[in-house]
Amino acid sequence: MAGGHNSRFNVCNSNMKYNCATQPPNIDNPTYLDAYRRSIETPEDFWGEVGQSLDWYKTWEKVLDNSMEPFTKWYVGGYLNACYNTIDRHILNGKGDKVALIHDSPLTNTIRHVTYNELYETTSRLAGGLRQLGVEKGDRVIIYMPLIPEAVMAVLATARLGGIHSVVFGGFAASELCTRIEHAKPKVVIAATCGVEPNKVVKYLDMLHSAIAMSTWKPVCRVIFERNNVLSVSLDCKKDVSWNTVLQLGSLAERCECVPVEANDPLYILYTSGTTDKPKGVQRPIGGHLAVLSYSMKMIYGITSNDVWWTASDLGWVVGLSYICYAPLLIGATSVMYEGKPDRTPDPGQYFRIIDQHKVSAAFSVPTAFRVIRRVDPEVKYGKKYCLDSLRTIFIAGEQCDIETKNWIERTFKVPALNNWWQTETGSAITASCVGFGHSMYPPKYTTGLPFMGYQIEVFNQDGMQTESAELGRIVIKLPLPPGNMSTLYKNDELFKQIYFQKFPGYYDTMDAGYKDQNGYVYIVARDDDVINVAGHRIATSSLEDAVLRHHDIADAAVFGVPEPTKGQVPLCLFVVKEGTKKEATKISSEIIKIIRDVIGPIASFRLAAKVEGLPRTRSGKTMRKAMADFAKNEEVTLPATIEDPTVFSDIRRALQELGYAMTAPNPILAE
Numbered sequence: 001m002a003g004g005h006n007s008r009f010n011v012c013n014s015n016m017k018y019n020c021a022t023q024p025p026n027i028d029n030p031t032y033l034d035a036y037r038r039s040i041e042t043p044e045d046f047w048g049e050v051g052q053s054l055d056w057y058k059t060w061e062k063v064l065d066n067s068m069e070p071f072t073k074w075y076v077g078g079y080l081n082a083c084y085n086t087i088d089r090h091i092l093n094g095k096g097d098k099v100a101l102i103h104d105s106p107l108t109n110t111i112r113h114v115t116y117n118e119l120y121e122t123t124s125r126l127a128g129g130l131r132q133l134g135v136e137k138g139d140r141v142i143i144y145m146p147l148i149p150e151a152v153m154a155v156l157a158t159a160r161l162g163g164i165h166s167v168v169f170g171g172f173a174a175s176e177l178c179t180r181i182e183h184a185k186p187k188v189v190i191a192a193t194c195g196v197e198p199n200k201v202v203k204y205l206d207m208l209h210s211a212i213a214m215s216t217w218k219p220v221c222r223v224i225f226e227r228n229n230v231l232s233v234s235l236d237c238k239k240d241v242s243w244n245t246v247l248q249l250g251s252l253a254e255r256c257e258c259v260p261v262e263a264n265d266p267l268y269i270l271y272t273s274g275t276t277d278k279p280k281g282v283q284r285p286i287g288g289h290l291a292v293l294s295y296s297m298k299m300i301y302g303i304t305s306n307d308v309w310w311t312a313s314d315l316g317w318v319v320g321l322s323y324i325c326y327a328p329l330l331i332g333a334t335s336v337m338y339e340g341k342p343d344r345t346p347d348p349g350q351y352f353r354i355i356d357q358h359k360v361s362a363a364f365s366v367p368t369a370f371r372v373i374r375r376v377d378p379e380v381k382y383g384k385k386y387c388l389d390s391l392r393t394i395f396i397a398g399e400q401c402d403i404e405t406k407n408w409i410e411r412t413f414k415v416p417a418l419n420n421w422w423q424t425e426t427g428s429a430i431t432a433s434c435v436g437f438g439h440s441m442y443p444p445k446y447t448t449g450l451p452f453m454g455y456q457i458e459v460f461n462q463d464g465m466q467t468e469s470a471e472l473g474r475i476v477i478k479l480p481l482p483p484g485n486m487s488t489l490y491k492n493d494e495l496f497k498q499i500y501f502q503k504f505p506g507y508y509d510t511m512d513a514g515y516k517d518q519n520g521y522v523y524i525v526a527r528d529d530d531v532i533n534v535a536g537h538r539i540a541t542s543s544l545e546d547a548v549l550r551h552h553d554i555a556d557a558a559v560f561g562v563p564e565p566t567k568g569q570v571p572l573c574l575f576v577v578k579e580g581t582k583k584e585a586t587k588i589s590s591e592i593i594k595i596i597r598d599v600i601g602p603i604a605s606f607r608l609a610a611k612v613e614g615l616p617r618t619r620s621g622k623t624m625r626k627a628m629a630d631f632a633k634n635e636e637v638t639l640p641a642t643i644e645d646p647t648v649f650s651d652i653r654r655a656l657q658e659l660g661y662a663m664t665a666p667n668p669i670l671a672e
């Protein structure tokens, strides 16, 4: 049993600090076990060694300062620069001609290779130009761009100046962009005129203009990269400065040197969905993050500077920011940026083509991407003609991976498909099958792997007791969290403490449900809060409900996730209309679908909505989203005795069945 009998504590006593020793994994791998033990027992020595892979202007005075837990600091007093470590040092080491980025864009029919020299040239000129526009150390810069090399340049130019970047994913609508602008208060926004999707050109510039019009915060300047090969637009000369003008400003100025930044200063803010209505801007400390990313490339992914590495994600998601931009460039490898879809651009053979054409050593993506290929081309007719000899491994993360998909990936690509468990908050994998540590390439079927260095993982049940091995519960991580984890929520230390550390004192609450087996392998089953995972996009049901409630005919609404074969989960909304509403329910449904697209964005994949007579609530007013979600999945549901009106479920059954769910759901049982 993990933790032994001494480890049973009750969370009701919130003053108590848990102090049970987490058992190390019980597997036969001395190299991993030795490193893991050192990372926990002598963290200063262990992480001190890891930090040496980076170039520092000034070495740290102290590896770990945990005196203000949970505001843990690593590499305290050390000064470095993220742009220097990802670009300049490779050039100084004679690697300038090496390809840093391969931009492969079937959507614009282009393939572009960017060397480290070229990356240096444009990034430092851009940084010089941004400095002329007033960007200084600590200033925020929002980046709203498609997956093009200029987005990486914008990220690294900001980092060069010691600025704090915040990338906003292009699939978010103007009002989501506005919320982030208001919260981050950027001095400059860097955007592209447009993005390209298979069925449309996404006009980022228009969305940026509406977001800024709505926002109470007005950035000093907007820098616009014009994608004239896709869409020709005239810039608003009063408000927009073109990318090329900023580069010219940079060329005229003095050489733009990198600004040394303290290891615990923020590198970036990445906004993520959560159950609170306040913006959750995960703030990432520079030193620990870069140290762990660089170390993870070798130890988790088995990648060296000679490899071509491909992360199929976007810089607006943590996986993309960490593993398209920072990690591969830190180690001087080549990173592929794919501006396309698994299918439709133009066919489902693209993942295979990219591996073959660019000689990719390892690829990293979400299970949904592979489910898409499998659904449209199960016999791999399009992929067959490509040679996959360069490929050693596929890594998957971001959402549940069903076993059929995992098996299909392994059969089709003929390499192991290794799962990692991640959160925006952690910045890199919490658990993984680590190639560099010689972990089994065929671990137990459903696992997301073993704890990575510094992560002491425990599983607590509803009463806050440590569970038996293989028993499902809430996954928590003993403090201190290893380097690279968020340092706080931007401008909200209180919310940071409250949502992550209050419930289980001495632990970080992951809000994921899962279990550990007797060997220490970790299994993630679902989110344990009101967050759903749609094609690897993390979406809070509360933000969708807020948007639905903007409809003037709607009195009440509940949104929850239902299974969908390709995207894993999609949101479904049941709504109650106001008394006297004459409008047809189907009309209201299509109007709220449009509202969600306009307010949140198309990535919510919101298409399922139906009217009901009432929603199930407890007497304390809590909407029973989980009961409805389980009912939709045809699972047995036990309703608490505190439910206000259990009869609402008969109408909910009708509504769900019209949408294709709850077809065989047993009647809910009322608890005694």
Ligand code: COA
Binding pocket: 146, 169, 170, 171, 172, 195, 197, 198, 202, 312, 313, 314, 317, 318, 319, 320, 341, 342, 366, 368, 369, 372, 397, 398, 399, 422, 534, 535, 536, 537, 601, 602, 603, 604, 605
């Ligand atoms: N800019 C604008 N719109 C975008 C967009 C972008 N960058 N990316 C997606 N969209 C739009 C799509 O066009 C689509 O719009 P539609 O409803 O009008 O057709 C909608 O958002 C839904 O997109 P999505 O759910 O992403 O489906 P998809 O078929 O476009 O892509 C995947 C499928 C698997 C490629 C995509 O979901 C994906 O990359 N997911 C991984 C996310 C990730 O990396 N997460 C990191 C885990 S931490």
Ligand code: AMP
Binding pocket: 272, 318, 396, 397, 398, 399, 400, 401, 419, 420, 421, 422, 423, 424, 425, 448, 510, 511, 512, 524, 525, 526, 527, 533, 536, 537, 538
């Ligand atoms: P995000 O912060 O957007 O990366 O989403 C993090 C959430 O995605 C986690 O809390 C999990 O619920 C889910 N997640 C990430 N990786 C995995 C995985 N390998 N298996 C299952 N769920 C995952």
